[in-house]
Amino acid sequence: MISYNQIKEIYSWELPKIIFGIDAVEKVGIEAKQYGKKALIVTGKSIKKHGLLDRVTEPLQNENIEVDIYTSSPTKWEEPDLEEYNRVMTTSRRKKYDLVIAVGGGARMDMAKIAAIMAKNPGEIHQYLSEGETEYRDDLIKNPGLPTMMISTTHGAGAEIGHAIMLHIKKRTTQIKSPYIIPKVAVIDPSLTVTMPKSVTAATALDALATAIESYTTIHNTPLSDLLSLFAIKLVSENLRIAYGDGRNIEARYNLTLAGHIAGVANFVGAAHLIHAFSNAIGGMWRVPHGFACSVTIPYILDSLTKTTSKSRLNKLAQALCINTRRLTKDEVTEKIVQATKKLNEDVKSPTSLKNFGAKKEDIPEMVKQTLAWKHFIDRSPWKITYDEAIKLGERMLEFKI
Amino acid sequence: MSGYRPEILRSYTLKLPKIIFGVNTVEEVGLEAIKFGKKCLIITDKILEEIGLVDKIIEPLKKENISYDIFDKVEAEPGPKNINSLGELVREERYKFVVGLGGGSCIDTSKAASVLATNNGKIEEYISDRKILNNGLPNIVLPTTSGSGAENSYAIVLRYRGEKVIVRSPYCTPDIAIVDPSLTVTMPKSVTAATGIGAFCDGIDTYFCVNANALSDTVCLLAINLIWKNLRQAYYDGSNLEARYYMSLAAHHVGWVDLFGGAALIHAFAHTIGGMWRVPHGFACAVVLPYILKLTTNAMPKSRLFKLAEALEIEPKGLSTNKVASKVITANKFLLKDVNAPTLRDLGTKRTDLQRIIEEVLKWKKYFQRSVVVPSENEVVEIVNDMWNCKSWN
Numbered sequence: 001m002i003s004y005n006q007i008k009e010i011y012s013w014e015l016p017k018i019i020f021g022i023d024a025v026e027k028v029g030i031e032a033k034q035y036g037k038k039a040l041i042v043t044g045k046s047i048k049k050h051g052l053l054d055r056v057t058e059p060l061q062n063e064n065i066e067v068d069i070y071t072s073s074p075t076k077w078e079e080p081d082l083e084e085y086n087r088v089m090t091t092s093r094r095k096k097y098d099l100v101i102a103v104g105g106g107a108r109m110d111m112a113k114i115a116a117i118m119a120k121n122p123g124e125i126h127q128y129l130s131e132g133e134t135e136y137r138d139d140l141i142k143n144p145g146l147p148t149m150m151i152s153t154t155h156g157a158g159a160e161i162g163h164a165i166m167l168h169i170k171k172r173t174t175q176i177k178s179p180y181i182i183p184k185v186a187v188i189d190p191s192l193t194v195t196m197p198k199s200v201t202a203a204t205a206l207d208a209l210a211t212a213i214e215s216y217t218t219i220h221n222t223p224l225s226d227l228l229s230l231f232a233i234k235l236v237s238e239n240l241r242i243a244y245g246d247g248r249n250i251e252a253r254y255n256l257t258l259a260g261h262i263a264g265v266a267n268f269v270g271a272a273h274l275i276h277a278f279s280n281a282i283g284g285m286w287r288v289p290h291g292f293a294c295s296v297t298i299p300y301i302l303d304s305l306t307k308t309t310s311k312s313r314l315n316k317l318a319q320a321l322c323i324n325t326r327r328l329t330k331d332e333v334t335e336k337i338v339q340a341t342k343k344l345n346e347d348v349k350s351p352t353s354l355k356n357f358g359a360k361k362e363d364i365p366e367m368v369k370q371t372l373a374w375k376h377f378i379d380r381s382p383w384k385i386t387y388d389e390a391i392k393l394g395e396r397m398l399e400f401k402i
Numbered sequence: 403m404s405g406y407r408p409e410i411l412r413s414y415t416l417k418l419p420k421i422i423f424g425v426n427t428v429e430e431v432g433l434e435a436i437k438f439g440k441k442c443l444i445i446t447d448k449i450l451e452e453i454g455l456v457d458k459i460i461e462p463l464k465k466e467n468i469s470y471d472i473f474d475k476v477e478a479e480p481g482p483k484n485i486n487s488l489g490e491l492v493r494e495e496r497y498k499f500v501v502g503l504g505g506g507s508c509i510d511t512s513k514a515a516s517v518l519a520t521n522n523g524k525i526e527e528y529i530s531d532r533k534i535l536n537n538g539l540p541n542i543v544l545p546t547t548s549g550s551g552a553e554n555s556y557a558i559v560l561r562y563r564g565e566k567v568i569v570r571s572p573y574c575t576p577d578i579a580i581v582d583p584s585l586t587v588t589m590p591k592s593v594t595a596a597t598g599i600g601a602f603c604d605g606i607d608t609y610f611c612v613n614a615n616a617l618s619d620t621v622c623l624l625a626i627n628l629i630w631k632n633l634r635q636a637y638y639d640g641s642n643l644e645a646r647y648y649m650s651l652a653a654h655h656v657g658w659v660d661l662f663g664g665a666a667l668i669h670a671f672a673h674t675i676g677g678m679w680r681v682p683h684g685f686a687c688a689v690v691l692p693y694i695l696k697l698t699t700n701a702m703p704k705s706r707l708f709k710l711a712e713a714l715e716i717e718p719k720g721l722s723t724n725k726v727a728s729k730v731i732t733a734n735k736f737l738l739k740d741v742n743a744p745t746l747r748d749l750g751t752k753r754t755d756l757q758r759i760i761e762e763v764l765k766w767k768k769y770f771q772r773s774v775v776v777p778s779e780n781e782v783v784e785i786v787n788d789m790w791n792c793k794s795w796n
Contacts, residue, residue: 010424021413190411223624223648224655231620254411258616 009220013268015161016150016183020261022254024189025151028101029059031185035147036098041069042088042112043103047153050195056103056151068095072111079287080107082169085125089118092146103151105204106159106166106290113165113181116145126169130177136376138163138177149185153192155243155256156204156291157211157232158264160186166280166290172370173284190257194248201244201256202348203291208260209236209344210279210294215263215271216317217305218380226316228266233320235259237344244348273381274301278397280377281370286357295350296357299342300397304389306334308382353400364394412615414662417572418554419543419579423654425647428544428582431501432462438540438577439498441469445488445512446503447476453588455546459503471495473515476508479561479680482526485511489518489525492539499540502576505597506550506683509543510558513574516541525569526562534571541576546585548636548649549597549684551604551657553579566677583650587641593682594640594649595741598633600684601653602626602737603672603691608656608664609710610698611772618659619709625659627713628652630737637741666773667694670766671785674759679749688743692731692792693785699727701775739795746789759786 019027032039039060047053048071060067070091072084092100092115100119102112118125120143128140150160160183165176196204212232215225235255243252278301279293286293306314311333315325318333321340325333345352359367368390372378378385385393422430435442442463446456451474463470473491477484492500492515500519502512514525516538521528528534543553552559553576558569589597605625608618628648635645668687671694676686699707700723708718711726714733718726760782770776777785 010422010427012420012422013418014420015416015418017415017417019413019415022411024413027415223628223651224621227620227624231616235616251411255616262617 009222011220011222011269014163014179014182015265016186018161018186018188020188020258022189022191022250024187025055025192026059028056028149028151028187029063029065031187032060032065032099032101032149033063035184037064038066038095038097039068039099039101040092040097040115041067041101041103042072042108042115043069044072044108047104047108052153052192052195053103055192056101068097070115072108079168079283079289080111082125082167085111085114085167088115089125091115092119097146099147099149101149101151103153105152105154105200106156109150109152109159110165110167112148112150113145113183116148117141117176117178117181118145120145125167125176128176129167129174138179141176141178141180144180148183149187150183151187151189151192152257152261154196154200154204155193155208155260157208157260158267160188160261161264162267168284168287171284173280188257188261190250190254193253193257194250196247198244198247199349200289201247202240202350203289203295204260205236205240205243205256205291206295206298206345206348206350207291208232208256208263210275210291210298211267211271212236212259212263213298213302213317214273214275215266215269217309217382218269218271218273219382220269220271220380222269225266225269225271228262230316230320232259232263232266233317234322235262237321237340240344241347270380273377274305274383274385277371277374277377280374281367282354282357284370285363285367286359288351288357292351295345296352296354297397299338299345300393302341303334303338304393305381305383306337354394354398355400359398361395361398364391364398368394412613414615414617416658416661417556417575418658419576421579421581421654423581423651425584425643426582427580428458428585429462431459431542431544431580432466432468434578434580435463435468435499435501435542436466440467441497442499442501443492443495443497443515444470444472444501444503445476445515446472446474446508448474450504450508450546455585455588456503458585459501459544476504476511478507479559480507480511480514481561482524485514485518485525485560488515492519497539499542502541502543503546505545505547505593506552506559509545509550509552509576510560512541512543513538513558513576514569515539517571517573525558525560528569528571529560529562529567534573536573538573542578542580543576544580544582544585545654547589547593547597548583548586548646548653549600551601551653551660553581553654554658555661564677566673581650581654583643583647586646586650587643589640591637591640594637595633595743596682596684597653598629598636598649598684599688599738599741599743600682601649601656602629602633603668603684603687604660604664605629605652605656606691606695607666607668608659608662609706610702610774611664611666612774613663613772615662618662618664621655621659623709623713625652625656626710630714633737634740663772666769667698667775667777670763670769673766674762675746675749677762678755678759679751681744681749685744688738689746689749689789690785691738692735693788695731695734696788697777697781697785698773698775699730700724735795743795745792745794747793751790753790756786756790
């Protein structure tokens with residue numbers, strides 16, 4: 001239960017229309033029809049390769065919707081750079097589209113969001129960045145963009161419903177935020193995830209885990225966000241190894257896709273804090289997949305974060321991670337939680353140290369500086385981390401010392 | 403909570419309004435409204451105007467220089483005549499948006515006004531003959547009870563020719579729902595009880611429904627637990643904001659999982675009884691709740707039953723399934739008793755009415771099919787007899 005003070009907490013929650021389930025993708029035609037006759041599809045090469053794109057275009061053709069397809073050129077880590085964003089912006093401005101459809105993971109969705117927003121707002125992308133050096137704004141975008149539909153093909157958390165676009169500019173992660181970015185429709189179909197490679201399965205599911213852990217530990221939690229996040233944590237810890245071992249296991253895929261989506265929903269309280277502050281810095285500096293930038297920090301951050309969590313809340317978190325908490329002290333539970341998250345990283349061959357990204361000791365101060373620059377993230381954490389503590393934590397992440 | 407087997411890997415569609423939840427969020431109505439225009443109609447009832455709740459939304463509207471008219475003639479369980487005259491008013495006056503303030507009836511009436519403004523004809527034509535084709539006027543709704551879930555839903559419940567009927571369309575979903583627990587503190591005791599029990603039964607019905615999915619289970623159990631812990635407090639001390647907060651939270655969330663198609667057995671009975679005796683929906687649910695539980699608890703998987711028991715603060719460990727089921731039923735009867743919910747006889751039912759109840763209930767075939775346990779005709783007769791034989795909840 002939350003304290004009386006916390007009932008003063010207000011949350012605002014705006015979700016797209018959500019269509020979740022196996023073969024949900026068959027409904028994209030009927031949904032798209034409401035918005036017009038001409039759509040721009042933003043997708044990636046691997047989506048085409050696995051035949052997933054046909055599953056989207058067919059229902060669109062059945063409703064006589066004309067489509068142009070923008071295929072993003074794969075970058076080394078599949079996270080788009082500014083040039084890529086500019087290209088997709090030019091494409092969407094060139095013709096009159098009624099709708100932008102993303103088919104892919106978070107990166108493709110962010111590109112589609114850029115295409116939709118920039119079609120209706122003048123100027124350059126960098127004019128709209130929410131993250132200034134000191135202030136944080138989400139009112140820079142003045143006009144609603146084109147309607148967007150997000151078709152998710154990974155287990156990643158929240159991009160299909162979220163109001164943010166992540167960008168990597170000059171070795172920094174930054175973002176654009178606006179209520180106008182919220183998609184109109186999110187189609188989440190577990191059957192689209194079965195062809196995902198192992199590493200993407202691991203990275204996106206671990207992103208879901210990180211998001212859910214943050215939603216549970218943020219100071220803005222509500223009874224609902226608690227439940228949704230524990231639910232997502234449990235689904236990831238029970239199903240990730242199965243889906244990693246056998247990508248075709250539809251049951252595990254269903255549960256992981258649900259976990260990713262629900263972790264995103266639980267995030268409505270504005271939950272991203274320490275893990276995402278670190279992972280944004282890591283992702284910016286070494287351009288690693290977002291999920292791995294998150295997962296590498298989880299055991300280290302949990303180790304310290306648990307000190308600010310009550311025993312009963314900690315036990316619930318542990319149980320969601322499939323740990324039997326009977327007769328354990330708080331320290332023992334913490335130890336088990338750290339080990340469980342570390343083991344999960346290892347089992348799905350996710351990086352366990354910053355060294356895996358090529359980080360060196362002299363990079364740590366810059367990483368910490370970027371981390372602490374995410375001030376509104378840090379503020380939401382129950383652990384008020386200092387610069388020295390952050391440096392120490394960074395060094396442990398490098399040395400793989402938990 | 404975990405390990406869903408393939409045969410129950412269910413699909414769902416969910417469309418919610420933008421939701422703003424929290425104490426004093428009513429103050430944000432102006433900022434949200436200004437996006438839609440400068441002229442609106444507030445749809446509410448006389449009592450809410452008298453106790454000053456309408457003023458609470460007028461202030462923030464004025465601040466944004468939004469002009470408004472007030473329609474305060476919403477009926478409890480609105481009928482077509484009232485709604486159609488409102489529809490004409492909205493069309494003539496060219497309002498930019500409507501604001502529904504009140505319980506389920508006010509909110510449903512504002513949904514009807516919103517769609518009738520842009521769709522010709524009378525509301526009753528849309529029950530089954532016609533389809534709503536156009537987006538309605540923007541609609542902001544503010545519930546003042548905690549139980550209807552009407553702020554989330556795409557349905558309008560009407561009283562038409564002595565029966566409860568429902569108009570459904572995706573265009574009926576409100577655009578913005580501002581759920582402010584502080585608007586509920588003035589709710590009278592009986593309304594607190596009826597709407598609270600209504601939300602509780604929605605949670606139970608959805609939990610026992612074939613459309614239940616992993617997400618709806620989680621939310622239902624949370625809502626059941628919150629109502630179990632807070633309804634009595636809210637009932638005995640209406641000004642207890644903490645209890646009101648949790649009741650609003652529970653009712654609001656159970657209202658949206660209900661959209662997965664949750665109304666099942668309890669609702670088949672409640673709509674019948676509500677239609678025959680014009681009792682509040684929650685009380686119509688209450689009279690049948692323990693008997694539906696008796697039927698379903700014995701047939702459901704042990705693990706699901708145990709989770710329900712835990713939500714009601716019953717420790718199932720070491721108990722037999724039968725024992726847990728009977729504890730669950732007793733707990734429910736206690737709750738009904740504590741908030742003075744009526745029994746079937748309290749509604750003024752006569753023995754001669756029982757046959758009609760049975761006939762009417764059996765007509766709600768769709769609701770029967772949604773239940774994990776579909777009762778035979780004999781079992782329906784048994785439930786109705788049980789309701790009749792219950793003189794009090796002791």
